[in-house]
Amino acid sequence: xxxxxxxxxxxxxxxxxxxxxxxxxxxxxxxxxxxxxxxxxxxxxxxxxxxxxxxxxxxxxxxxxxxxxxxxxxxxxxxxxxxxxxxxxxxxxxxxxxxxxxxxxxxxxxxxxxxxxxxxxxxxxxxxxxxxxxxxxxxxxxxxxxxxxxxxxxxxxxxxxxxxxxxxxxxxxxxxxxxxxxxxxxxxxxxxxxxxxxxxxxxxxxxxxxxxxxxxxxxxxxxxxxxxxxxxxxxxxxxxxxxxxxxxxxxxxxxxxxxxxxxxxxxxxxxxxxxxxxxxxxxxxxxxxxxxxxxxxxxxxxxxxxxxxxxxxxxxxxxxxxxxxxxxxxxxxxxxxxxxxxxxxxxxxxxxxxxxxxxxxxxxxxxxxxxxxxxxxxxxxxxxxxxxxxxxxxxxxxxxxxxxxxxxxxxxxxxxxxxx
Amino acid sequence: xxxxxxxxxxxxxxxxxxxxxxxxxxxxxxxxxxxxxxxxxxxxxxxxxxxxxxxxxxxxxxxxxxxxxxxxxxxxxxxxxxxxxxxxxxxxxxxxxxxxxxxxxxxxxxxxxxxxxxxxxxxxxxxxxxxxxxxxxxxxxxxxxxxxxxxxxxxx
Numbered sequence: 001x002x003x004x005x006x007x008x009x010x011x012x013x014x015x016x017x018x019x020x021x022x023x024x025x026x027x028x029x030x031x032x033x034x035x036x037x038x039x040x041x042x043x044x045x046x047x048x049x050x051x052x053x054x055x056x057x058x059x060x061x062x063x064x065x066x067x068x069x070x071x072x073x074x075x076x077x078x079x080x081x082x083x084x085x086x087x088x089x090x091x092x093x094x095x096x097x098x099x100x101x102x103x104x105x106x107x108x109x110x111x112x113x114x115x116x117x118x119x120x121x122x123x124x125x126x127x128x129x130x131x132x133x134x135x136x137x138x139x140x141x142x143x144x145x146x147x148x149x150x151x152x153x154x155x156x157x158x159x160x161x162x163x164x165x166x167x168x169x170x171x172x173x174x175x176x177x178x179x180x181x182x183x184x185x186x187x188x189x190x191x192x193x194x195x196x197x198x199x200x201x202x203x204x205x206x207x208x209x210x211x212x213x214x215x216x217x218x219x220x221x222x223x224x225x226x227x228x229x230x231x232x233x234x235x236x237x238x239x240x241x242x243x244x245x246x247x248x249x250x251x252x253x254x255x256x257x258x259x260x261x262x263x264x265x266x267x268x269x270x271x272x273x274x275x276x277x278x279x280x281x282x283x284x285x286x287x288x289x290x291x292x293x294x295x296x297x298x299x300x301x302x303x304x305x306x307x308x309x310x311x312x313x314x315x316x317x318x319x320x321x322x323x324x325x326x327x328x329x330x331x332x333x334x335x336x337x338x339x340x341x342x343x344x345x346x347x348x349x350x351x352x353x354x355x356x357x358x359x360x361x362x363x364x365x366x367x368x369x370x371x372x373x374x375x376x377x378x379x380x381x382x383x384x385x386x387x388x389x390x391x392x393x394x395x396x397x398x399x400x401x402x403x404x405x406x407x408x409x410x411x412x413x414x415x416x417x418x419x420x
Numbered sequence: 421x422x423x424x425x426x427x428x429x430x431x432x433x434x435x436x437x438x439x440x441x442x443x444x445x446x447x448x449x450x451x452x453x454x455x456x457x458x459x460x461x462x463x464x465x466x467x468x469x470x471x472x473x474x475x476x477x478x479x480x481x482x483x484x485x486x487x488x489x490x491x492x493x494x495x496x497x498x499x500x501x502x503x504x505x506x507x508x509x510x511x512x513x514x515x516x517x518x519x520x521x522x523x524x525x526x527x528x529x530x531x532x533x534x535x536x537x538x539x540x541x542x543x544x545x546x547x548x549x550x551x552x553x554x555x556x557x558x559x560x561x562x563x564x565x566x567x568x569x570x571x572x573x574x575x576x
Contacts, residue, residue, distance in 0.1 A: 034576065035551075038490075119493075266451075268458040271550045280491050282527050282549040327493045331528040331545025338524035376454070385522055387453035 033240065035264045040237040041230050041408070044276040047116055051325035052129045052314045053217045055168060056116075056224055063420075064164040065222030068215060070419040073154045074138060076102055076145030076184075082134070082219065085109045085143070088410075088417035091353035092226065097361025103142035106296055108361035111354055113410055114347055116224040118281045119328040123343045123359040124303025125283060128329050129319070130220035132312035135212060139188050147186035147193050148212035149175070149200075155211060169214045173207045180204055213318040225416055228277070228349045231408035233260070252405055259402025262395055267373075269399075272345045278406065283342035287377050287384030288362055297381050299359075300339040304332055341382030349406045366403060370396045457521045460553045464572040472567035475503060477560050479569045483546070490551065490575050493528065496543040497536070500560055507539030508562055515543055517556040526554075548575045 028036065037043060048057075055061040068074060069082045080101045086092040092112040099105035107123055115121065121133035137143035138151060155161045156175050166172060175181040181204060185196035197205065230238070236251040248254040263269045272280050283300035290297050307313055307329065314326035323330075333339065343359045357363045363372065374396060376388040391399065410417065451459070469480040480499040485492070500508040513532040518525035530545035548554055554575060559568040 031576075038576075266455055268452075268454045271458055271552060274551055275491055280549040282491075327545060328528075331493065331530055331547075333525075333527060333529045336525050373454075385524060387457055389454050390452040 028240065032264060035270060036237045036260075037241060038274065039233075039264075039270070039276060039278065040241070041228060041234040041276050042238065042241075044117075044227070047224070050116070050129060050131075050220070050224070051321040052319040053131050053220055054320040055214075055217050056130075056221050058168065058221060060164055060168050061218045061221035062225065062416075064161065064168065065218035065220065066416060067161070067164075067420050068219055069222055071154075074144060074146060074151055074215075076141075076147070076150075080144050082137075083419070085137075086112050089353075091350035091410075093354045095355070097356045097364070099143065101137070101140075101143035102145035105140075105142045106360070108356060108359055110344075110346060111350065112223050113226045113228055113350065114277045116220075116227070117277060118279075118344075120281060120283075120303075120307070120344060122303065124299050124306075125344055126303040126306040127310070127312070128307050128314050128326075129312075130223050131213070131216035132310065132318075134216040134219040134223070135312060138212075138215075139186050141189055145189075147184040147189060147197075149181050149185040149196075149208050150183050151215055152208050152211040153181070153183060155215065165211075165214065165218075168218070172211065175204075175207065175211075181208065209318075213312065216312075222416070225412045227411050228408045229411035231349065231406045232256075233402070233405045234408070236405075253401065255398050256401045256405045258395075259398035259400065260405075262391065262399050263402055266391065266395070267389055267399060273348050278348035279345040281344060283339060283344055284385050285338070285341040285343075285379050285382045286373075286386050287379040288343075288358055288360070288372070289377075290360065290362075290380050293381050298340060299342040299382075301342075301382075304334045304339060308332055308334065337383055338385065339382075341379055342385075348403055349408055351403050352407050366400050367396075370400060458552050459521055460574060464553070464574075466572050466574070468571065470569040470571060471503070472560065472569040474567045476565050476567040477502060477508060477569070478505075479558050479560065481543075481556065481558065481571055488548065488573060488575060491547070491549055493545060493547045496530075496546050498532075498541040498543060498558060500539050500541070508560070509537060509539060510535060511541075511560050511562040513541050513543070513561075514559045515546075515556065516559070517554060519550060519552060519554055521553060522550070548573070551575050 050056040072078055072081045074081060084101065085094045085099045086109065087094055094109045097108060099107060099109040110123065116130060119128060121127040121130065127133040127136065138146055139148065152175055155165050156172055162172060180200065182196040184193050185200060186193050187197050188194065232251055236246060239246045239251060248257065252260070272284055274280055285299070295302060310316065312318055314321050314329045315323065351366060355364060355366070357369050363369045373386060374389045374391055376384065376386045378384060468482055469478060471478050478501045482497055484495045484497060498513065500511055502508060515530045515532070516525065526547065527549040528545045528547040530543055532541050533544045534542040536542055552575060554573045556571045556573060557568055558571070559566065
């Protein structure tokens with residue numbers, strides 16, 4: 001009888017010990033906790049008004065931008081809106097390797113969520129604000145394929161748009177004259193479009209470009225709402241930081257926690273995927289496979305001089321910023337081997353919705369992405385900044401499970417995710 | 421002592437051992453190649469005041485934001501003296517640097533924007549975009565007296 005009791009006692013002690021083992025495995029060092037806190041969404045500071053867009057927090061600008069974002073009239077064929085590629089239910093991406101607007105784009109559609117925090121836009125960083133980014137696709141033949149006179153006329157001719165616009169930016173100039181303001185004129189795009197633009201007076205060109213810029217600023221005000229909410233990973237860190245003991249499977253599974261350890265340890269992923277948006281918003285060459293060595297693949301080498309020379313940059317005439325608000329542009333790096341073939345580090349939040357991955361949509365699955373990092377081939381252009389991860393198949397799986405724990409809803413009133 | 425009591429004692433010791441060892445954070449295994457890029461040598465000198473290579477200047481540097489921020493453009497201030505302790509004014513100053521393990525430079529092109537007088541200079545456009553070991557190289561020239569000093573910095 002005594003022996004039976006002893007066995008029972010022994011058994012329960014073993015159970016307790018192994019349960020504790022599971023807990024102990026989760027004990028993070030102070031240094032690791034510091035890293036986790038830096039990745040936690042709670043570390044994301046509130047963003048003030050964008051110095052280059054004084055309307056960026058204005059509710060009327062948000063309303064106007066929301067409407068324009070979903071309106072297909074802002075395209076050459078009336079079939080493309082911002083939301084055609086930046087689909088809210090796919091975390092503002094389109095599920096395609098390469099974006100498809102009026103034509104076939106050469107780039108994968110990046111998400112908009114959290115980009116208000118980025119100093120650079122597009123994969124090669126050729127724009128330096130959300131508003132100046134928004135302008136380029138609108139006139140790109142393969143995307144919206146429209147022209148700025150046409151966009152200005154949509155605003156001018158629609159009572160709701162015109163009312164909102166004038167509340168924000170003041171009375172619109174009269175652009176109804178078809179001869180002075182042709183329906184499709186812009187300094188870029190097809191030859192007829194450019195010829196029509198060149199036939200306009202400089203004064204009229206300036207009026208139209210002013211309206212075009214304000215459209216960009218309204219769109220940016222809307223896009224600035226798209227900030228990620230907490231993921232399961234954030235809830236896990238939240239609990240750790242508040243001193244709670246978190247057991248396996250309570251918030252993250254044991255496999256996800258193992259993946260997190262690899263992410264901040266063996267994988268050295270946080271060298272670039274750091275901060276609460278899991279990106280340093282900088283440019284890196286990671287030796288991606290490319291179809292051919294073209295100017296398009298030069299990455300930041302090509303993007304940096306474009307943004308420096310753009311009339312729509314932070315220091316340009318259309319920006320609301322003061323000179324000392326534009327440090328990123330003022331101290332931009334224009335030369336260096338590290339720029340060649342380098343593209344912007346993407347966020348790792350919402351990876352379940354943003355496949356395919358990379359600037360050309362090279363990888364259809366997260367498995368392919370991780371296999372790429374595990375092998376880290378030499379770059380086909382420039383020099384790769386990564387070395388093989390040398391992880392086992394099990395570790396790669398754990399890393400993938402962790403990455404998918406970063407899925408998070410958008411911290412915005414759901415009505416902004418639908419067409420107004 | 422009977423057999424059962426003996427077994428119980430052994431098992432109890434084993435359980436205590438499990439409790440004790442479990443308290444420790446598991447040790448990291450061998451470094452991967454990628455992890456080596458994040459390697460930080462143990463013997464780095466982190467002093468913010470250094471004598472230049474040819475001993476022409478004593479250069480002090482400090483970030484105007486402490487601790488040095490990750491992914492945020494910010495300013496630093498330099499103070500330059502001669503070995504004799506005289507403040508060096510009207511020098512030309514250039515700033516380079518990078519990550520020695522990654523063999524890439526700084527993500528921005530910082531520069532000296534103001535000679536503040538009294539041997540002090542303002543550096544703008546500093547930014548560190550990756551966690552790990554960075555070097556900041558300050559080159560000072562006053563007439564033909566060129567010299568430089570390298571500072572180490574860890575971003576977490």
